[in-house]
Amino acid sequence: MAEQVVPDIVIGRLPRYLQALERMRLEGLQTTSSLELGQRLGISAAQIRKDLSHFGEFGKQGTGYSVEFLIEQLRAILHLNRLWDLALVGVGDLGSALARYQGFTNRGFRIVLAFDNDPKKIGKRIGSLVVEDSATMPERIRQTGVKIAMLTVPASVAQQVTDCLVEAGIRAILNYAPIHLVVPPGIIVETIDPILKLQHMTYYLD
Amino acid sequence: MAEQVVPDIVIGRLPRYLQALERMRLEGLQTTSSLELGQRLGISAAQIRKDLSHFGEFGKQGTGYSVEFLIEQLRAILHLNRLWDLALVGVGDLGSALARYQGFTNRGFRIVLAFDNDPKKIGKRIGSLVVEDSATMPERIRQTGVKIAMLTVPASVAQQVTDCLVEAGIRAILNYAPIHLVVPPGIIVETIDPILKLQHMTYYLD
DNA sequence: TTATGTGAAAGTGTTCACAGCC
DNA sequence: GGCTGTGAACACTTTCACATAA
Structure with missing residues (x-):
């Protein structure tokens, strides 16, 4: 599930995910779920999973997502690995x-x-x-x-x-x-x- | 065609219509069309007509819209007839x-x-x-x-x-x-x- | 048991195209 | 002839619900 054209509306949400995740990292959270992330942003868990699925499989069933890893992935996707x-x-x-x-x-x-x-x-x-x-x-x-x-x-x-x-x-x-x-x-x-x-x-x- | 719940995304475009119309008024235009308004905003003419149709019939077939009248209608819809x-x-x-x-x-x-x-x-x-x-x-x-x-x-x-x-x-x-x-x-x-x-x-x- | 990733279904939004009127 | 207002068609987006994996 990688090289489709990803809808612009999906791209527009990624920076918000990144922002919430960076805040979680600051709070010391190491792992999160689509449910938790969604609750912080007022977005449904299903939508977050669907959005992320355009770019790869970043989570682990039963466990959720590594905050640090997902931050890195989103930064790469958004070309934020540079200044x-x-x-x-x-x-x-x-x-x-x-x-x-x-x-x-x-x-x-x-x-x-x-x-x-x-x-x-x-x-x-x-x-x-x-x-x-x-x-x-x-x-x-x-x-x-x-x-x-x-x-x-x-x-x-x-x-x-x-x-x-x-x-x-x-x-x-x-x-x-x-x-x-x-x-x-x-x-x-x-x-x-x-x-x-x-x-x-x-x-x-x- | 009046009392449905108007989609929020439609409401969000109305201020942009208002802004373009006020600029037209400043330029001395008295009349415009969904086509002209759309070209100024990068929005399709059909969408503008559809959006406005949620609130009433503001145009005249063959003629278009009175800039001044449409401004007044939009200001009323958006509750901008007050400070x-x-x-x-x-x-x-x-x-x-x-x-x-x-x-x-x-x-x-x-x-x-x-x-x-x-x-x-x-x-x-x-x-x-x-x-x-x-x-x-x-x-x-x-x-x-x-x-x-x-x-x-x-x-x-x-x-x-x-x-x-x-x-x-x-x-x-x-x-x-x-x-x-x-x-x-x-x-x-x-x-x-x-x-x-x-x-x-x-x-x-x- | 828990939570992901994803087809299918449902829900929204936009464009088409044309009857109707100026 | 020109342009609106609008159902119908189309396109896009979100949610559902479940097989799958840890």
Whole structure:
């Protein structure tokens, strides 16, 4: 049970499994079951077993899963056995908060480049990062080979900055601008817009 | 075609329709079609028509939809014909960035309360907000009747703060802590964890 | 006995395609 | 002619339930 195309919706759950497992490891658990993992995440045991079965047989009947082993397998599947470099594009309030966030490193990521087009911000230091001029962005991204960008620029320029990032070799964009980005096939975009989530919730409130 | 239970996945798309329509209005468009709206969002025309049909017949055959009218209908459906008050819990880097974000107001929300337990932050002003002591949180939330909270506290305390919020009458939580929150039935939680999205994307990169 | 991995069944969601109306 | 609203067809996802193995 290995080389089918695994549904994207399954891939989307794997990082959550990984997160729960890492928490279990921290708590000293050595073994777990689909039932226990599911209860922690609000997901059915059957779904967890089915999801994992796309990639191999990681459990032992009667026993469950080794926490450590399953973490390693998930990290391999998600290509997290390396540290991924990120470019931060736009260093406003949100970009600055992301630049200071300590939670990236032990989950597989680090910001290595930061850009802004505001002369007041260029040269500014945030931790070990120095904000660089957006004008040099394509060159610097190509030089460093960074493949993932976090986009925290105003919506009004998000699409044109995106085009520029794609042209420079970026292959995945985490978009914080409240707008749908158009990209060529093969480029991955995920959008985070908290207000869409708030508006989703208000449907259920009165 | 009105009073079925509308699938949650449909509700989740409505805010995106609203966002695209508001952009169209800004551009001066008075009329649109399911095709045009879909192209802007990367969604099929059939799906948009089907989604809207859960709530009524908003279009005219041969003509399409009035942008202004459809905006009004969606705002009514999502209960956005009022301004929703928000409580911000945790005023670290991310919480501060949210407090300063200008994009809430014209999409139906405003932050009216902010809390932290760090004495250095209590009393601090951010725009018109004053950071209050977490100890007074339940009382203040009850007084003001705020129903929605944005949770930007460390993962280690997120669950206990959540319990406290629910006890105080909060009915919806936008959770920024990288952890699965457990809440009683009827309480709505949406989680925003950028690293889950990054880890989802790396599956497709090499 | 316990808990996995998995076909089959059930349940959801999306797209098709066209009657009906502007 | 153009575009909506919608049953029917299709596709996808989840759950069930059990043979199998530790």
